[in-house]
Amino acid sequence: MIETRNLSVQYGAKSVLKNINIRFDTGEITALIGANGCGKSTLLRMIAGLQSPDQGHVLLHGKAITQHSRRAIAREIGYLSQSPQAPEGVTVRQLVEHGAFSGTRLFRRPAVQAVDEVMDRVDLLSYADRPFDTLSGGERQRGWIALTLLQAPKILLLDEPTSFLDMGYRIDIMRLVEELKSERGMGVIMVLHDLNEAARFADRIVALKDGGILRDGDKSVVDARLPEALFGAKVSVLPSGDGVPFIKPDW
Amino acid sequence: MTLDNPTTRAVLCGAGLLAASLAAVLLSVAEGAHATDLGAALSHIWSDDGSNVAFAVRALRLPRALCAVGVGAALALSGALIQIVIRNPLGDPGLTGVTAGAAFGVALTLTLLSASPSLLVGAGVAGGALAAFLTYSLARSPAGLEPLRVILAGIAVTVFFLAATSAVMVVSRSSMQTLYFWMVGGFINRGWAEFHLFWPVASAAAVAVFAMSPILKLLQFDDTMAAGMGVSSQRWRIAAGALSVILAAASVAVAGPLAFVGFVAPHLARLCLGKDAAPGMLTWLITTMLMGAALVVWADAATRVIFAGRVPAGALITILGGLAFLTLARRGVRHAV
Amino acid sequence: MRSSASGLHVTLLACLAGLILMSLRFGAVPANWSDVFEIFAAAPGPEGRAILELRLPRTACAVLIGAYLGLAGLVFQTVLRNPLADPTLFGISGGASLAVVAAMGIATALFPLNASYGASAAILPTDLVPPIALAGGLTATALVVWLAWQDGLSPLRLVLFGAVFAFVLNGIVMVMVMSLAESRTELAILWLAGSLYARDFANFWPAVPWGVGGIAVIVAAFPWLSGLRFDAQTAQGMGVSTRLATPILLAAAAGLAASSVSVAGPVGFVGLLVPHMVRLIYGAALGPMAGGAAILGACLVVASDLVGRVIAPPIEIPVGIVTSLIGAPIFALLIRREIRRQSA
Secondary structure (H helix, E strand, O other): OEEEEEEEEEEOOEEEEEEEEEEEOOOOEEEEEEOOOOOHHHHHHHHOOOOOOOEEEEEEOOEEHHHOOHHHHHHHEEEEOOOOOOOOOOEHHHHHHHHHOOOOOOOOOOOHHHHHHHHHHOOOHHHOOOEHHHOOHHHHHHHHHHHHHHOOOOEEEEEOOOOOOOHHHHHHHHHHHHHHHHHHOOEEEEEOOOHHHHHHHOOEEEEEEOOEEEEEEOHHHOOOHHHHHHHOOOEEEEOOOOOOOEEEEOO | OOOOOHHHHHHHHHHHHHHHHHHHHHHHHHOOOOOOOHHHHHHHHHOOOOOHHHHHHHHHHHHHHHHHHHHHHHHHHHHHHHHHHOOOOOOOOOOOOHHHHHHHHHHHHHOOOOOOHHHHHHHHHHHHHHHHHHHHHHHEEOOEEOHHHHHHHHHHHHHHHHHHHHHHHHHOOOOHHHHHHHHHOOOOOOOHHHHHHHHHHHHHHHHHHHHHHHHHHHHOOOHHHHHHOOOOHHHHHHHHHHHHHHHHHHHHHHHOOOOOHHHHHHHHHHHHHOOOOOOOHHHHHHHHHHHHHHHHHHHHHHHHHHOOOOOOHHHHHHHHHHHHHHHHHHOOOOOOO | OHHHHHHHHHHHHHHHHHHHHHHHHOOOOOOOHHHHHHOOOOOOOHHHHHHHHHHHHHHHHHHHHHHHHHHHHHHHHHHOOOOOOOHHHHOHHHHHHHHHHHHHHHHHHHOOOOOOOOOOOOOOOHHHHHHHHHHHHHHHHHHHHHHHOOOOOOHHHHHHHHHHHHHHHHHHHHHHHHHOOHHHHHHHHHHHOOOOOOOOHHHHHHHHHHHHHHHHHHHHOHHHHHHOOOOHHHHHHOOOOHHHHHHHHHHHHHHHHHHHHHHHOOOOOHHHHHHHHHHHHHOOOHHHHHHHHHHHHHHHHHHHHHHHHHOEOOEOOOHHHHHHHHHHHHHHHHHHHHHHHHHO
16 A cells, blocks of 8 residues: 655765665554664654655555645554644543544534544543543553544554553553554554564564665564664574564573 | 533633723723713714814724724734744744834834835735744754744844844934834824724734634644644644734734733633633634733723823733743743743 | 963954044044044143043943943853853843833932933932942842743743843833833933943943952952853862852842943843853953953944944944844854754
8 A cells, every 4th residue: 555666765964764665555563673763763754755755755555645635645644753742731532633634624523423433442532521631651642543543544653652651551552553453454554662562563574774674574573683683682582372482682 | 601611611701802802992992181981982983073082082092992902813813823833832923033023124114215104014024024034044953943942043033123123213313212112012193094004914814814723723733743634734834924924013013013912812812711621723713812902902001091191002011921921931831941 | 372362362452442542533523533632632622522521431431331241241151051141131131220210210209300410320320320220130130040940040941031031121111211201211211222322431430349349259259160161060079169159150240231231221242242252262261261251342342332323423323222233143143053052
């Protein structure tokens, strides 16, 4: 559904992405992994059409993403940045309603039912009228996801959705992502830091290094050599019952 | 009928502010050198009996009060727009350089160029736009527009254009007193001529702002989030900024560089509408305008009554608005500084 | 290093001397160089008298306030470690103006018939103006620092609060000026614009002892000043008592700034620009910089006053407006640099 053709990006003299050709479809969870500054967040923004490439193209449904209107893109792709800030004083419902912009006629209020539905989906319906900034970190993240769900996108892009959350909420968010895939057939592309999280929840793992794609494949991509190649870190792989490798750093 | 219902509350706020503005207009119409009782003053609005009082009411007091109402509403709306565009609750046309730039444009037109007064609004817009551009170029950084930086750059631009305005007025042999009066802003001797220059521009801009309100809602988010939701935010920020400049500049052409109205009115509007839930964008914008109108027309009426017409309304507005700014910036406003 | 610093001092002093001569020579009334030197004669001609009675005192005032403001700016920027610090941006001038105008108002109310006034402070005895200005300036500075304090003083926050506070003070001053008797308003307004118009030695002398006092404090506290160039913890590690040193030095600098306000009203941006120029000329040695700041400040104010007088005679552009026109763009560039530095 989304693909990139010879995508390259430079920041000044520094090359951030080099000649990337990759394709993403609905119905699969992809994890983008790599060291800090390897270009994963940039790639995510390019796919969302938020930044234009220096060379190459991003194609959405076979047509350059720049030829789609902003609103049309938002109906196909939901994007959640790393630490978005809510307008001051909004309630959960008011925040979520903003997601209706791309799908509703201007000046028309979003359908209450649809808003309730996405809030229920992320288990926030009972919090609907609470001020958003009284929520905990994990609840807020679910609120933002509800906002993007109201856009009814086919692919959801999440930039480090679990980075600032503690263990319980991380599992929460990852489970939600899995359910979105299985229930709605959505595609999810996430930038993740934790290799184990990636191996456990993603169907496909794309490892980026120095602006290029180092590995691209299923869970088996995460093996003992990958951390060394990406981060220069020595690790061991522990067997786990369900066939998903578990990485343990050699402290 | 409880205050908890946001719709009821919004309607009550609107009605209250409207009543407050109307009361101040009535006070302004009745108060003055020719003492007039309210009934007589009102009857003079409809019928001219050729008396001095009728002249004072029809040609002096009424247009002046209307100028104050219009300028207050326009400045408030301009401030609300700036706060959205730079995503900072401390936004104010006076603090982003726009007001001072517009003042420079207007002063230049009034004095050295001695151009026709019909150009005043255009000159104000040109000056305001130049100042806005300067502020933007100064505050721009690879990370985007950081709110606090916009305001600091705005202060530098403001100081420069205020000095330039003073210089223009000194060179054109205005008395220091005229200069001082004009630089602080107010409605002394403002009449129908100013009002007729002002209202078409300001109302057109206000209508455009209302039409944009669904998009303004999304501009409250950062650029990437807004884009993710379907808005090309850069472009719309420029559009909203331009409308804000037009509103502020039109106000300056009438009243001189009034400060802080654009900052205070949106905040008070939010307080009126209730702190717990953020109001809808359109409701907030309209309440903000009514609030600005009420504040400025009351400030003008109060300065007329208290200081017997010798002090321009701008002095009072600057003092109270500045104090409000300091209080809010210190305590209530999150993320801002 | 020392010899080169003295060399620079001498060069700058020569510049100042040149500017002073030009300030005496040029102005609304035409005069020749010979008239300028006639002021030393026993019986100067009419031009010489005009120079002696009008231009000499105002030039002296310009030198004085320039030196005060330059030095005050250097101390402010060093102590607050804030390259954007300027007395006029911190409400010192506003506070001093407010105090003086308030005192004028009280004086008019108490002694309505007192007709003896100098042009500067209109109604007040000139001896009283500097201490009143000082009290107002110190109070305002303390208020701004208190307002902006939030786990320390961020440069940008301090500027923002200072600027807004200055707006408020100016609003209050405005109301007071307008409430003064009609005949006084024009004089008060002229003073408020930061003008050296018609300043004489009656304005000059009262400001001298206060300034000398401030300079003496700064000289005495000089080792503290160099310690305060570092962050508070490092300075304390070096043995500087920051809790004591900071307020004392700020008060001394605010005193200098307020004294200059008492002479000419608020003259903006001198205290901001001079330290940066001095840093370019002298490098980073604080001792020579302090001397240089005083000389360079004097140069800047004398030159600005001169420009304001000769640009459109017989109209005078007040010196405060000239310095703001020069200073505001440079202030803008400094803010831009500060932004770059912080985002890097």
